Amino acid sequence: MNVVSSKKSPKRGGTKRDDALAREAWALFQELFFSRFRPRMLALWREFDLNPPQQMTLGLLDEPRPMGELASQLQCDNSNITGIVDRLSDRGLVERRPSPGDRRVKLVALTDEGRELRSELDRRRAIPPDELLELSAADQRALRDIIGRALG
Amino acid sequence: MNVVSSKKSPKRGGTKRDDALAREAWALFQELFFSRFRPRMLALWREFDLNPPQQMTLGLLDEPRPMGELASQLQCDNSNITGIVDRLSDRGLVERRPSPGDRRVKLVALTDEGRELRSELDRRRAIPPDELLELSAADQRALRDIIGRALG
DNA sequence: TATTGTTATACTCTATAACTATA
DNA sequence: TATAGTTATAGAGTATAACAATA
Numbered sequence: 381m382n383v384v385s386s387k388k389s390p391k392r393g394g395t396k397r398d399d400a401l402a403r404e405a406w407a408l409f410q411e412l413f414f415s416r417f418r419p420r421m422l423a424l425w426r427e428f429d430l431n432p433p434q435q436m437t438l439g440l441l442d443e444p445r446p447m448g449e450l451a452s453q454l455q456c457d458n459s460n461i462t463g464i465v466d467r468l469s470d471r472g473l474v475e476r477r478p479s480p481g482d483r484r485v486k487l488v489a490l491t492d493e494g495r496e497l498r499s500e501l502d503r504r505r506a507i508p509p510d511e512l513l514e515l516s517a518a519d520q521r522a523l524r525d526i527i528g529r530a531l532g
Numbered sequence: 533m534n535v536v537s538s539k540k541s542p543k544r545g546g547t548k549r550d551d552a553l554a555r556e557a558w559a560l561f562q563e564l565f566f567s568r569f570r571p572r573m574l575a576l577w578r579e580f581d582l583n584p585p586q587q588m589t590l591g592l593l594d595e596p597r598p599m600g601e602l603a604s605q606l607q608c609d610n611s612n613i614t615g616i617v618d619r620l621s622d623r624g625l626v627e628r629r630p631s632p633g634d635r636r637v638k639l640v641a642l643t644d645e646g647r648e649l650r651s652e653l654d655r656r657r658a659i660p661p662d663e664l665l666e667l668s669a670a671d672q673r674a675l676r677d678i679i680g681r682a683l684g
Numbered sequence: 685t686a687t688t689g690t691t692a693t694a695c696t697c698t699a700t701a702a703c704t705a706t707a
Numbered sequence: 708t709a710t711a712g713t714t715a716t717a718g719a720g721t722a723t724a725a726c727a728a729t730a
Binding site for chain 1 (some may be wrong): 558560684
């Protein structure tokens, strides 16, 4: 993942294509994520015996959601969700419910057990990695504010 | 992925567990990655007909590497690499070579075609997302510097 | 004996197409 | 006719265990 651009900005600054700074920031962002944060996340999910789509599905179930909405959030076909929800359901973490308005729709909801697991997962997910904890308070604040602006 | 902590810092500041800023930064970092950057990456990989492990494997092949090293970088079992490399090899993107020092070891190397695809992939991966391009130059610079410090 | 990579097996994810029950 | 979810099928990722070749 060594995609750091070493290109320098042009002599006449402020032009339309002067994206050298953004390229450097993006390269470092990717390196930080893939080399440090991603392995940590995978380990956490494994600890809860969840693979990525299962983890993502639980993460979406703040409230009951239709199968189709889960599919679009997971960027996969409707048919995949059937199996994913089947397996979470076999573990007693989620259940299917009828939808009041449309009898074709099934809502997926957390069970009590699923809610417990999801809470513990949220608690653990919210703990910042050492790389962020070791930054100065000023850096932490600036990072928070900049990412907030990036999110619009 | 709504894991933003709303906890405020304690009255007597500077204590050991005062990590509220880091928690906020981390929550926003995760939201930015999962809701904006990850879908973009998946789309790019799909454009090249690569799934995540294949994309990761090509990304590691700056130079020829033993199967076992690929396995440890991908955090999967040795046996999985056999199939992943088989399929990349069937597409003519990589090849197995003997290792000079140890006849048990096989080195995986990019073919010419693999090198071309990998270069194009790197070029596309290096293009910053709009969320970063639209930040002010000051924010881009600060982000680059802070992430650089986080990486140590 | 230990290690590298493969094979065999089983389970899960993923996409496509055909099907059902609703709308 | 169109839509939501399922089933059937096939290809790919993943883990475990057993294995061959080599160290």
